[in-house]
Amino acid sequence: MTGRNTKVTMRRHPAAMVSEDDFAVEETDLPRPGDGQALVKVLYLSLDPYMRPMMDPVRSYVPHLNPGDVMPGATIAEVIESNEPELPQGTVVACSLGWQTHGVVTKDVVRVIDQNAGPVSAALSVLGMTGATAHYGLLELAKPTPDETVVVTAASGAVGGVVGQIAKIKGCRVVGIAGGAEKCRYVVDELGFDACIDYKSPDFEKQLAAATPDYVDVLFENVGGPVLDAVLGRINDHARISLCGNISDYNADEPYGLRGLRHLLMHRVTVHSFVIAEHRDYWPTAIAELSGWLAEGKIKYQEDIAEGLDSAPKAFIAMLTGGNFGKQLVNVGA
Template sequence: MGEGSLRVAMRDHPQGQVTEGDFLIEETARPVPGPGQALVRVRYLSLDPYMRPMMNPVRSYVEPLKPGQTMPGATVGEVVESNEDALPVGTHVACMLGWQEYGLVTKETARIVDADAADISLALHVLGMTGATAHYGLLRLGDPEPGETVVVTAASGAVGGIVGQLAKIRGCRVIGIAGGPEKCRYVKEELGFDECLDHRADDFEQRLSELTPDWVDILFENVGGPILDAILPRMNDHGRIVLCGNISDYDRDEPYGLKGLSHLLLHRVNVYSFVIADHREYWPQAIAELAGWVKDGRIRFREDIAQGGLEGAPAAFINMLTGRNFGKQLLEVAPASVDHPAGN
């Protein structure tokens, strides 16, 4: 095993849509674990929309990336060298190592993953941050009641797909919005939504109106922009909007600017915006409940795993941002088998 570790950094702040030229791929020295640390070889990297606004030099809930910094991201991998008894060699862990092949963790920064209970990749979506996001956003903030109408944008995506299924478990009528007939078929036939609308279709707004005769009680919003504007007039009195993402704006030089904000006041709609990283204490209960539903077959999901190692991360990231992926976007950074460093 060599002594290097490949990483992907942001070369410079993107101007508009992200391109592969906005990234720098380089080999660095593999880190050496100190006391209480373990060296992890990354197996899978999660590629998520939140990474895009972090590339902009603007005030946000986290410090924006600076040119030359390693791209952030959730990872799952295997401990290959350890100075921490709680993280022996061979342990699988979920951690935030970003776009790199190797990284250091402690028992406080790594969550042990049971590789025998489920595929370790699930720790990056339905049994990880993605699942906790859907669970907290819908069940805690949206607080759905049986019989209510729930609309989910980006319904075929990692978060949206789980949200809709949680709403069905709660006894709601669920309408998904996705891009293209294939994704809409998946949302309705495999995930079990009651309906799914193609936002690219010419009759999208007409169909939305027809399918919400009693209005929309909860909107779980991942997209923003014109799609959100189309839904706002359909909101019920005292409805709830859970604002999870705004992916339509991430590549814009100027924000879209909603035209239908008056509907929030007219219908006394409550808007809840959140970032799941603010609610770490909620994750264990959410993941435990989701694990039971996955085991029972009540929660289904799809993974889109890009191949080719870390060099393929920029292209896979761009595919996800432009909606060319299908399901949770992951990157396989390294194969399952690893040779542990000598003496460990």
């Protein structure tokens, strides 16, 4: 098969806030599938906060990117040419091809998607890494019990929205924190949280205190910075924190750090830091239960879809600065 593969690479390491100039668009010949391989066309690309720290030349849980590397990311793709009987042409799979239009896969590195189960894009959100992150971080690590107060930061986001809905299913009181009145209305009216507080409000801490009269038993943390410190001021004895993200520091010239450390000691708080990629064996359990809740109407989700691979850098920056609403995807096949 002839044609071209378009890919987005990291042109340089960002200086604090990432910019569109930090990326480059390149074209190469289509790769050729060998024995046991299949050539796929990418349909959807997932954009996630974890990609930003990978762009910095620092030690982390995965190797950092170097100039010229293809930006990483989870994808949904369709087989267009195959030398693997178990991946016939037309098969739709979840895989990790990054920011490009085509790639070569084997059966061992993909998950076949049931195209009759709903929109295939859900395999990158509630029925993929996003859902597994929420399920594992809340139920396996924080282990909330009925009537406990659960606070979720970035509550209108892809992970936070699922976390809060699971907590409600488990009988908890759930308070979200999000940026802006529109997002807060969505969190309460559509996702069913008991309350949501706009962290941009001048009386944010006063509203947080009013929404957590019995203090906070579980915090699912996606943001860090002053928001985290404000919640630590309301933390309960023997509370549990699932530390999933720290997006407020990803583009900072000077990281804010943690200023409420004393609260962790005073209240004997347990902090669970985790990366869901290290718990792949858990994903089927999470996705199976989430699929059931989704079919029963107990879980809702929202996608923010940018059109075309060339829109990925702009959409990525918007996501990092709170400009998206829901799970950020790119319709690469547009």
